[in-house]
Amino acid sequence: MNLTQAIKMAAKSISSNKGRSALTMLGIIIGLAAVIILVSYAQGQNMAMKAYYESMGSNKINVSAYTWGNSSSVDVGQALYDYCLQLDGVVGVSPNGYIWSSPTIKYESKTLSRNSNRSYGGGGVMISYDSSNDYPQIYLGNDKFGLCNDYVISNGRDLSYLDVENSNQVCVLGAATAEYLFSFADPVDKTISINGTPFRVVGVYKSKGSGTDLGTSQDAQWMSESIKRLDRMILLPSTMTRLFNDNQPIEEYVVKVKNSDAIKEVTTSLNGFLSGIINTNSGSYSVYSEDTWQNESNEANAMQQRFLGGIAAISLLVGGIGIMNIMLVTVTERTREIGIRKAIGAERKSIVVQFLIEAAMICGIGGIFGIGVGYIGTLIVGKLSFGTILIPSAAITVAAAAISVALGIIFGMYPAIKASGLQPVVALRAE
Amino acid sequence: MLIDIRNLYKIYNEGKESEVRALDGVTLTIDRGEFVAIIGQSGSGKSTLMNILGCLDIPTYGDYWLDGTDITERTDRELAHIRNKEIGFIFQGYNLIPALSAYENVELPLIYQGVPLGKREDMVMEALEKVSMEDRWQHKPAEMSGGQQQRVAIARAIATHPPIIMADEPTGALDSKTGRHVLEILHNLHEDGTTVILITHDNGIAATAERIVRISDGRIVGDGTREEVGL
Numbered sequence: 001m002n003l004t005q006a007i008k009m010a011a012k013s014i015s016s017n018k019g020r021s022a023l024t025m026l027g028i029i030i031g032l033a034a035v036i037i038l039v040s041y042a043q044g045q046n047m048a049m050k051a052y053y054e055s056m057g058s059n060k061i062n063v064s065a066y067t068w069g070n071s072s073s074v075d076v077g078q079a080l081y082d083y084c085l086q087l088d089g090v091v092g093v094s095p096n097g098y099i100w101s102s103p104t105i106k107y108e109s110k111t112l113s114r115n116s117n118r119s120y121g122g123g124g125v126m127i128s129y130d131s132s133n134d135y136p137q138i139y140l141g142n143d144k145f146g147l148c149n150d151y152v153i154s155n156g157r158d159l160s161y162l163d164v165e166n167s168n169q170v171c172v173l174g175a176a177t178a179e180y181l182f183s184f185a186d187p188v189d190k191t192i193s194i195n196g197t198p199f200r201v202v203g204v205y206k207s208k209g210s211g212t213d214l215g216t217s218q219d220a221q222w223m224s225e226s227i228k229r230l231d232r233m234i235l236l237p238s239t240m241t242r243l244f245n246d247n248q249p250i251e252e253y254v255v256k257v258k259n260s261d262a263i264k265e266v267t268t269s270l271n272g273f274l275s276g277i278i279n280t281n282s283g284s285y286s287v288y289s290e291d292t293w294q295n296e297s298n299e300a301n302a303m304q305q306r307f308l309g310g311i312a313a314i315s316l317l318v319g320g321i322g323i324m325n326i327m328l329v330t331v332t333e334r335t336r337e338i339g340i341r342k343a344i345g346a347e348r349k350s351i352v353v354q355f356l357i358e359a360a361m362i363c364g365i366g367g368i369f370g371i372g373v374g375y376i377g378t379l380i381v382g383k384l385s386f387g388t389i390l391i392p393s394a395a396i397t398v399a400a401a402a403i404s405v406a407l408g409i410i411f412g413m414y415p416a417i418k419a420s421g422l423q424p425v426v427a428l429r430a431e
Numbered sequence: 432m433l434i435d436i437r438n439l440y441k442i443y444n445e446g447k448e449s450e451v452r453a454l455d456g457v458t459l460t461i462d463r464g465e466f467v468a469i470i471g472q473s474g475s476g477k478s479t480l481m482n483i484l485g486c487l488d489i490p491t492y493g494d495y496w497l498d499g500t501d502i503t504e505r506t507d508r509e510l511a512h513i514r515n516k517e518i519g520f521i522f523q524g525y526n527l528i529p530a531l532s533a534y535e536n537v538e539l540p541l542i543y544q545g546v547p548l549g550k551r552e553d554m555v556m557e558a559l560e561k562v563s564m565e566d567r568w569q570h571k572p573a574e575m576s577g578g579q580q581q582r583v584a585i586a587r588a589i590a591t592h593p594p595i596i597m598a599d600e601p602t603g604a605l606d607s608k609t610g611r612h613v614l615e616i617l618h619n620l621h622e623d624g625t626t627v628i629l630i631t632h633d634n635g636i637a638a639t640a641e642r643i644v645r646i647s648d649g650r651i652v653g654d655g656t657r658e659e660v661g662l
Contacts (some may be wrong), residue, residue, distance in 0.1 A: 017531035199526050245557065340526045343487055344587065345515020345543040347508050424514075425488040 006350070010357040017330075024326045025366035031319025032370025035312035035400040037377040040392040041303035041385065047299055048386055049185040050199030051209075059257050060148055061267055064094065065274055066251040076277065077249050083273050084255050089262030092144035095238040098249035099138040105234070107181040112136065132277065136177040137405035138194070140241055140250055146172070146205065147255065148256040151235075156188035159237055160184045163202070167239040171199040174233035175207035177340030197243060199236065207231050265290050316403060324411030327359060331415035332430075336418045339427025351420035352413065359412025361403040370404065373395055433595065433626055434461040439493030441479050443647075449565040451453045451478040454490065455649035460629065463594065467623045468629045468640035470660075476649040477559060485518050486510045486660075498594075502604045515543050517586030519594075521617075523600035526581040533559065533583045534568040540591050560585040560643055562590045562616055578609030585616055596620055614639060638662050 057214060065076045077095065084093040102114040112135050118325075139145065142164045146153065156173070163170050171192070178187045187201040208230040238250055257266050267287050274285040305388045331338075338351055382390025419427065441454040461467055471477040478591045482488035483495065486502060495502040497517065505513065520526075525538045537558050541551045559565040562582035574582050581601060588596055598617060602610030614636060621627045631637050643660045645653035653660040 002545075012535075014531060078660075155559050228566075261500055303451075337528050340528060342511065343485075343514060343526070343537070344540040345511055345591075347511045347543070349508075350543060425482045428487070428522075 006357050007361075009053075009354050010361055013354075013358055014361060020326065020330060024323055024330075024362050025369065026367030027319040027322035027410060028363055029370040029373055031316040031322075032367060032400050032404050033377055036371065036374025036392045036397060037381055038308040038312040038392055039305070039375075039396045040378040040402075041381055042070040042301070042308045044198060044382055044386045044390045045304065045386075046298075046301050047390075048303055050294075052237070052295075057090075058150065059260055059263060060150075061255040061257065061263060061270065061287060063255060063270060063274075063285070063287050064251050065253070065278060065283070065285040066249075075249070076283075077251075077253070079277055080197050080270075080274070081358065082255055084253075084270070087266055089259075089266055090260050091256040091258045092147045093253060093255050094141045094143075094145040094148045095250040096145070096148075096254040097140035097238060098252075099140065099244040099329055100342045101134065101137070101195075101244065103244065104164060105136070105192060105194050107179070107190065107192040110181045112177070127332035128166075134180050134232060136174060136234050136412075138234045138236060138244075140236050140238040140245075141254075142238050144256070145235055145254075151205040151208075151243050153203050154206040155186065158203055159235060159301040164237040164239055167237060167242070168197050169197065169240075170237065172203045172205060172235040173201055174205050174231045174235075175276040176228065176231035177234055178204045180232075194234070195244070204233075205231075205233075220288060220320055222415075227308050229252040249394075276429070286320060310399075316400065316407070319404065320407030320411060323359075323408045324414070325364070325419070327412040328415045329410070331355065331412075331419050335419050335422070335430035338422070339430065342420075342424040343429060348420045352416050355416030356413050359408050359416075362406065362412075363408030364407070366403045367405050371401055374400075401406070401431070432460050433463040433465075433498055434459070436460075436484070436493075436497040437494045437504070439480075439483065439484065440491045441476070441496065442491045445491065446582040452649050454493075455647070456619050457646075457651055459644065459651060459654070461534065461626065463626055464621075464624055466618070466629070466640045467626045467642045467644060468631060468637035469644045469646060470631055470637040471646040473632060474637050475631050475646050479539050480646065481597055481628065482597050484628065485520060487520075495572045507576075511543075513538055515597055516591060517576050517593055517622065519591065519593040519596045521581070521584050521596065521598035521601045523589050523603040524605075525572070525577070525584045527580055527584055527587070529572050532569050532571050533575070533586075535563060536572070539585045540587060544591055546567075554590055556584075559583070561589060561619075575578055577608075578612065581605060581609070581613055582616070585613065589620060592600070595624075595626045597628045597630075599628070600632070602631075602636060609635070618662055625661070634662050639658070 044267055063080065065080060067076060074349055084090050105112040114135055143159045143161050145151070146158045150173075153172075156172075159170065162168070171194075173181070181187065181192060182190065187204055189200065189202075191200050193196045193199070208227050241247060241250055254268070255266065257263055265378065268291060270287045274287065277283050328365055341351060374397070378390050380390045382388055437458045439454050439457040440452065443451040443453060457480060468475045469480060469630050479488070483490050486497075486505075489504065493503075497513065502510070502513070505610045511545075528539070531539070534555055538551060541554055546554065556565060556568070559568055562585050564579060564586060565584050567575060567579060567583075568660075572583070581604075585601075596617065601617070602613050605613060617627050617629065618639070629636070629640060635637065637643050638657050641656070643653070643655065643657060643662060650660055
C-alpha cells in the first residue's frame with residue numbers, strides 16, 4: 001500500500017467518523033489556543049511594562065545627596081556634577097530639583113493652582129472645578145535635563161547652558177501643560193507668570209505618549225496615569241532655586257548613561273565617590289536606577305510568564321490525554337476492522353501507517369484551527385487588555401503546534417501498534 | 432498437494448487446570464481443486480482448524496505446509512502476503528468494513544496487493560459481477576440485506592483470484608433461499624478450479640461437497656464422501 005492510498009484511507013476514515021474526529025480535534029484546538037493566548041498575554045504584559053519603563057526614561061541613574069548644617073565644606077552638587085562629567089559612559093548630568101511650594105501659574109485667563117476654584121452655573125447650581133488635577137510639576141534643571149529624562153523638544157528650543165548660567169527667566173513646557181495654558185496657540189515666546197514672576201516660554205516638549213496601549217488592568221491604568229503625569233511639567237533653569245526655594249541647593253540629580261551596561265559601572269563609581277565626600281553622620285546619599293526597578297519587575301513578569309506557561313502546558317497535556325483517550329477508544333472500537341484488514345492481507349506496517357496518518361491528519365487539522373482560534377483570541381485579549389494589536393510569537397505558535405501534533409501522533413500510534421500486533425483471529429473476535 | 436497438516440495441536444491455557452485442546456493432533460491433506468466440507472458440532476474445533484488453515488492463527492504444535500511452504504516458519508509479514516494472495520475468506524458475519532462501500536470493501540485486498548488503480552477497477556467490478564452485485568457497488572453494508580452483504584464478502588474473497596476459498600459458516604446468518612444462492616456461487620467457483628474449504632455444522636450443506644471431513648473434540652473422526660462419513 002503506497003502513501004497516497006494510506007492518506008486516502010485515513011481521510012475516508014476521518015470523514016466517516018465526523019463526530020468523533022471533531023471531538024478529538026476539539027481537544028487539540030482548545031489546548032493549542034489556550035497555550036497561544038496565555039503565552040501571548042504574558043508577552044503583552046511584558047511589552048506594556050517595557051513601554052512604561054521606556055517612557056519613564058531609560059538608562060538613567062537618580063542621585064540624591066545632601067548634607068545638613070554646615071558640616072560639609074564641599075558643594076556636593078557641583079562636586080557630583082564635575083565628577084560625573086569625567087566618568088566613562090555618562091552622556092549627561094542635570095539637577096533634578098523641583099519647586100517645594102505650589103506657586104500659581106497664569107497665562108492670560110488660564111490659571112493653574114493647587115486651590116479649588118468655585119463658580120456658580122445657571123440656576124444657582126454650584127460647579128466645583130479643581131485645576132490641581134492639571135497642576136504641573138515644576139522642575140529645576142539644566143540644558144541636559146531633557147536628554148537625561150528622555151524629553152524631546154517638539155517646538156522651540158530646550159534650555160541652554162546660558163539660560164542656566166545667566167538665570168534667564170525662561171521655561172520649557174510639558175505637552176499637557178502647554179495644551180492646558182495655550183490650547184491650540186503656539187506657546188513659544190509667550191510669557192507665563194509663576195507666582196507673579198514672568199517666564200518666557202522657549203520650547204515645548206513632545207508628549208511622552210497617551211499610555212492607553214498599556215491595557216485596562218489596574219496596574220496598567222496606574223502606569224498610564226504615571227505616563228500622562230510626565231507631560232504635566234514646567235522646566236525652569238536650576239538657578240531659579242534662589243527665587244522659589246530660598247536658594248537652597250538642589251539635592252537631586254539625574255545622570256544619563258550611554259547604555260544599560262554602563263548603569264552598573266557608573267552606579268558603583270558614584271557610590272564610591274559619594275561615600276568619599278559625604279560623612280554619613282552629617283549627610284546622606286542614595287544612588288538608584290530605573291533598571292533596578294525594571295529588573296525586579298522583569299523578574300515578576302518572568303514569574304508570571306512561567307506561571308501562565310505552566311497553566312498552558314497543563315491544558316495542552318490535558319488535551320493530549322484527551323487525544324490519547326479518544327484514540328484508544330477509536331482503535332479499540334476498530335480492533336475488529338484491524339482484524340478484517342489483516343485477514344485480507346494488510347501488513348502490520350500498513351495498519352500502523354494508516355492510524356498514524358489518521359492521527360496526524362486529525363491533529364494537523366485541529367492544530368490549524370487551534371492556531372486560528374489562538375490568533376483570534378490573542379487579538380481579542382490584546383485589544384481588551386492592552387488596547388493594541390497583539391500577535392502571538394511565531395516560535396510559541398510553532399512549538400505549541402508541534403507539541404500538540406506530536407502528542408496526537410504518539411498517543412494515537414500506541415494503541416494502533418498494540419492492536420496491529422494481535423493475531424488476526426483475536427482481532428476478529430473483538431466486538 | 433495444496434494443504435498438508437500433520438499432528439496439529441491448538442491448546443489454550445496449556446498445563447493449567449483450564450487447559451482446552453481445540454485441536455488435538457489433526458492430520459489432513461487437501462489437493463488443489465477439491466471442494467471439502469469440514470463438519471462438526473459447535474465447539475468441535477472446526478473453526479479453529481479453518482483459522483489455522485487460513486493463517487489467521489498459529490498452531491501450538493504441529494506442521495503445516497501450504498503449497499509446499501512451511502507456514503509455521505513464516506513471519507507476520509509473509510503470512511499477510513499468503514492471506515492476501517493465496518486465500519479468500521468468507522465469514523459467517525460477513526466482516527465487511529461498515530464505513531466503506533461495497534466497491535471499497537472489495538477493493539481493499541487489491542490495494543494491499545499493490546494492484547494499480549485502472550486494473551483494480553476492472554477486477555473489483557468483475558468480482559461484483561460474479562456475485563451479481565455490480566449495481567450495488569456504491570452501497571454501504573448497512574444499506575444491504577444479509578445475503579447481499581455476504582455476496583459482497585464473496586466478491587472481496589475472490590477479487591484477487593486466490594487459489595483457495597475458505598468459508599466459515601457462510602450461510603449461517605442467511606435464510607435458506609439466500610443460503611442456497613451463496614452455496615451455488617461457491618460451487619461455481621469450484622467449477623472454475625478454485626479449492627473451496629467450507630466449514631459448517633449443517634449436514635445438508637456439507638452434503639453438497641465432494642469430500643466431507645468430520646471433526647469432533649478437536650480430532651478428525653471421519654473423512655471421505657457423503658456415504659463414507661454417513662451423511
